[in-house]
Amino acid sequence: MTDKKKTGHLNRRSALTLMGAAGLIGPSMIGRDRAFAANADATGQLVLAFSQEPTVFNPLMPHIEVDEGVYYAVFDTLFDFDPDGEFFPILAAEVPTVANGGISEDGLSWTLKLKEGVTWHDGTPFTAEDVKFSLELTMDPDFRSFRSTGYKFMRNITVVSDTELTWEMSEPFAPMAAILASTYIIPKHAFEGVEDKNSAPFNNAPIGTGPFKFKNRMAGDHIELEANADYHMDGPFLKTLIIKYVPDLNVMYTQFKSGDIDVIGLQYITPDHLAEAETLAGKVVTVAGTATFESIGLNMTRPQFQDLAVRKALYAALDKTSIIDALYYGVPTPTETYMPQQSYYYNDSLPKHEFDLEKAKALLDEAGWVPGSDGIREKDGVRLEFSNSTTAGNHLREQAQQFIQQTFAEIGVKMEIKNFPPAVMWGDYWMNSEFDSVVVGLNTLAGADPDTSDYFMSTMSPTLGGAGQNTFAYQNPKVDELLVKGASSFVPEERKAIYEEMQAVIREDLPFLPVFQYAVIKGWKDDVTGPAPNVNNRIDTWNVRDWKRG
Structure with missing residues (x-):
């Protein structure tokens, strides 16, 4: 039994105390605003199980929580929330704030600076045009958008350069940064010449800037993703990520117990299996609070x-x-x-x-x-x-x-x-x-x-x-x-x-x-590192770029 295993060992009645461990508001920052790192050699395969099948692969279209399990692997947002509720930059060079001049004091003028040298999975350079396209697509009345909240206040989105864009807000909107943190950026060039963006080929063959590339999908069974060797942040450290669907939660637990599943995700280990799960050799089992x-x-x-x-x-x-x-x-x-x-x-x-x-x-x-x-x-x-x-x-x-x-x-x-x-x-x-x-x-x-x-x-x-x-x-x-x-x-x-x-x-x-x-009762093999509860995100793969084997 490893020490890591012991940290997750709880009785049922004390399990809820962990729910306070990941507060929604905290002072710390995560060190993710670094420039390009020398990517480690991606090795090994990891099988992540969900009880539901992801079916929507354009992240700007209406979708549910499980779809984001794929999005975090394939796409990037401009920035995101860490477990303490603080922002860290991803595609953005820095998170815009009033202090750094990215947001005016009245909240009406925004300037967004992007990282240089980021590429899409097909090798096309990522630029501010892609961000402008993604933001404007959410406001297109002919497009079935995931949400319109916040975007509808954006005016005059202007590309200043490949790595900078500005816009104005018609009125101050406090949640705007949080909405941008959950907005996955998609490639403008994948929609050129497409008349109906609701049925674009991209929607079934997604191209992102994320740590993993979409390789293939077997409907009803799994999705196979492969490492993006040109990723602009640390990682990925896995060569292959398999997202497997197991609708029956008892079967999913049995496969985790037998070792067929490396990380058990949504809907996790059900509470009726908790007592046994805590005794499994070679497994890390922990209870974590979520915002769900x-x-x-x-x-x-x-x-x-x-x-x-x-x-x-x-x-x-x-x-x-x-x-x-x-x-x-x-x-x-x-x-x-x-x-x-x-x-x-x-x-x-x-x-x-x-x-x-x-x-x-x-x-x-x-x-x-x-x-x-x-x-x-x-x-x-x-x-x-x-x-x-x-x-x-x-x-x-x-x-x-x-x-x-x-x-x-x-x-x-x-x-x-x-x-x-x-x-x-x-x-x-x-x-x-x-x-x-x-x-x-x-x-x-x-x-x-x-x-x-x-x-x-x-x-x-x-x-x-x-x-x-x-x-x-x-x-x-x-x-x-x-x-x-x-x-x-x-x-x-x-x-x-x-x-x-x-x-x-x-x-x-x-x-x-x-x-x-x-x-929720989360579990993974003890040779897996990286999975981390984050009450500010809806799904486990928020930091899949960091996951490792061995």
């Missing part, structure tokens, strides 16, 4: 969910404690909000959930939802029944669904379980709000910034004509007002009060029923 929260997401276009009394009754009938303790072995912690508890902006005074079936029934009675002949409540011709969907093969979620189905039935609510393979579940079904309700894990933040406009602003719902991630189709004028107000302030203390109020409004409104904040 689990919830029952509701499609607010459905008539059943437009009555606040229904949403409150469903929440009262949700036995969170039993789900967390019985199914998840007490590893995650219950939450009342989307904001991670490590965040400076977390509201710790929200009303605490109470499981109360009698209260749930009373709420529905008072709102006029009357049981029919089959016991299912109805009102104005609408029956209180709906489907609930999640990833097929996620056995803990599937067990939670069955438990929730039973407790909802006790208050006269019929919930039909309707699960799909990951590629179907998180494709158009999720993105275009084709679901009734879902069990979903979401990180709604951009790094350490508290802005969540992309998920909760009324105009960000694709099914209602917007370009964003508001798949709940949630509309609340007060939330819109607070999001605008919070994004216009650069003073943390002022923003804290705004986002705490917003959490209180959403907690009262319940467009989703919050269950818990994730504490």
